[in-house]
Amino acid sequence: MATIKPYIPILRWRPAEIKALEKLFPQDRGNITPLIEFVMPAPSITRKGDKIIITKTRKEKFLEELPDVAKNLLKSCGQMHMLIDVQQLDADIRASSLEQILASSKDLDLFSIPVTYIIPMMGTSADAATRAAAVKYAKSSGHGLCIRIDKSHLKEPNLSSQIATFVKENQLDIGKIDLLIDLRVIDQDTAVADVVKKLKILPDLQKWRSFIVSGGVFPKDLSDFLPGDVHQLERFDWKLWNKLQKTDLLRKPLFSDYTIQHPFYEYVAAIGSASVRYTDDGEWWIFRGTKPGHINSKTGKKGPGREQYIGHARTLINRVFYKKSGFSFGDAEITRIAAAENQKPGSPATWLTIGINHHITLAARQTASLAGKI
Numbered sequence: 001m002a003t004i005k006p007y008i009p010i011l012r013w014r015p016a017e018i019k020a021l022e023k024l025f026p027q028d029r030g031n032i033t034p035l036i037e038f039v040m041p042a043p044s045i046t047r048k049g050d051k052i053i054i055t056k057t058r059k060e061k062f063l064e065e066l067p068d069v070a071k072n073l074l075k076s077c078g079q080m081h082m083l084i085d086v087q088q089l090d091a092d093i094r095a096s097s098l099e100q101i102l103a104s105s106k107d108l109d110l111f112s113i114p115v116t117y118i119i120p121m122m123g124t125s126a127d128a129a130t131r132a133a134a135v136k137y138a139k140s141s142g143h144g145l146c147i148r149i150d151k152s153h154l155k156e157p158n159l160s161s162q163i164a165t166f167v168k169e170n171q172l173d174i175g176k177i178d179l180l181i182d183l184r185v186i187d188q189d190t191a192v193a194d195v196v197k198k199l200k201i202l203p204d205l206q207k208w209r210s211f212i213v214s215g216g217v218f219p220k221d222l223s224d225f226l227p228g229d230v231h232q233l234e235r236f237d238w239k240l241w242n243k244l245q246k247t248d249l250l251r252k253p254l255f256s257d258y259t260i261q262h263p264f265y266e267y268v269a270a271i272g273s274a275s276v277r278y279t280d281d282g283e284w285w286i287f288r289g290t291k292p293g294h295i296n297s298k299t300g301k302k303g304p305g306r307e308q309y310i311g312h313a314r315t316l317i318n319r320v321f322y323k324k325s326g327f328s329f330g331d332a333e334i335t336r337i338a339a340a341e342n343q344k345p346g347s348p349a350t351w352l353t354i355g356i357n358h359h360i361t362l363a364a365r366q367t368a369s370l371a372g373k374i
Contacts, residue, residue: 004081004178004210005033006367008256009360012088012265013038013069016349020356022076023329024364031364035083035121035180035214035256036073038097039265040090041065058267059090066097070104073118083146083178085121086130088265095129102137119178121146124153135170144176144209151183154198164203179208180256183215184263186236190215192243205251213241216258220266222275222288230315231286238363239282245370255367259359260284260352274308276351279359280321281366287312309345313338323358330358 011017013036021034044056056064073082086098098120105118120134122145138145147166153159167174181199183190195213205211215237225231241255260277274289289308296303316322317338325335333354337346346354 004212004254005031006254006371007032007360007364008035008083008180008212008214008254009356009363010035010037010214010216010256010258011356012036012261014041016352017356018072018076020330020353020360023353023357024360025328028328028361028364029078029080031368032360033081033083034077035085036077037085037088037265038069038101039088040267042267042269059093062089062097063093066100067104069101073101073105081117081119083119083121083180085123085148087121087123087126087148091127094127095133098130098133099137102133102141117143119143119146121148121180123148124150135172138172138176139170142176144173144178146178146180148180148182151181154181154201160201160203174204174207174209176209178210178212180212180214181253182263183213183237186215186217186240188234188236190236190240192240192247195240195244196247196249199249199253205249211251211253212256213244213253214256214258215240216261216263218258218260218262218277218284220262220264222273222286225275225286225288227273227288227290229288231288233284233286235279235282235284238366255363257363259363260355271348274304274306274312274345274348276309276312276316277355278316278321279355279362281362285316285319285321287316306345306347309351310337310342323362328358328361330354330356330361334358 009032011021011034040058041061043054043058044061046053046055084101086094089097102118102120120137122131122134124147126134134145137143147163149159156162167177179202181202183195199213217233217236237257238255241253245252260279271291273291276287278285278287289312290303292305292308294303295301313334316334323331325332330353333346333350336342337344
């Protein structure tokens with residue numbers, strides 16, 4: 001039976017995030033169960049003069065990539081359990097995409113090694129067809145499923161009975177179901193007492209295969225942080241989880257987060273600022289840059305480009321909180337980019353991979369070190 005590891009990072013199925021997962025050190029890979037959210041990819045475009053022409057829509061591109069998803073999951077995740085969620089896909093392809101991913105996984109003999117499982121996730125807002133596909137697979141494979149409860153649904157007075165009824169009517173084994181409570185946005189005003197009160201209404205808390213609490217802190221963008229400075233942002237999600245371990249909950253939850261990303265996914269085509277997000281034990285450090293090549297509306301002058309990343313890297317490696325190059329793939333890349341002879345700053349995707357890989361490594365080690373003490 002699948003065993004959910006102490007840390008569940010939530011990652012979108014995009015190249016930068018998947019590379020961050022693929023580049024984890026083996027010992028850290030063994031301490032996580034990734035939750036992969038499938039999202040619609042960027043469209044394929046071509047340029048003719050000043051015009052941008054879409055050659056493949058986001059849906060066309062996803063459906064083209066769909067047959068290779070299982071193979072790429074195996075490449076990126078290796079021999080580990082993984083949760084998958086299709087809720088972010090367009091409504092008309094969610095159920096069929098989930099079915100195809102699960103079916104193609106079997107065709108690839110992805111489950112020939114006993115320690116490898118794909119576990120479908122079913123949100124409280126899932127449509128009937130997607131829910132049916134997840135339940136069918138959970139029962140036929142024996143791998144079970146994960147029920148994801150959003151913060152908004154925690155307020156429903158009959159939530160506990162709804163969950164119990166769903167399990168009973170579908171003849172599911174509660175011991176093979178993971179329960180993930182997604183608080184979404186967590187900030188300084190998120191009170192542990194309020195969270196505990198909501199969690200206590202959940203049924204049979206000790207019987208589920210695993211009990212997980214998730215959330216994220218990063219804002220939608222970095223516009224509130226002044227360019228040219230280094231800013232500190234508290235890891236309120238990590239601190240909340242640590243407080244939950246000291247409450248009177250009958251079962252203490254596993255830790256899950258959105259790494260260095262905003263909890264609500266939104267496709268954005270525009271290029272953001274050349275900024276770096278670096279995770280420390282209890283906070284993040286944000287090296288805030290400007291949009292590469294931004295033209296000042298007052299002076300008409302063109303600002304710095306991606307070379308800002310090199311400056312951030314050189315500043316970062318001299319800070320006391322830098323974990324050194326041997327800590328993770330991401331840290332090794334930071335050291336490489338900071339080298340005096342280097343003139344290649346990397347792209348926004350490069351730095352997303354760096355930041356997420358470093359974050360997962362740190363959070364995996366933090367949770368693993370506490371797992372035996374809780």
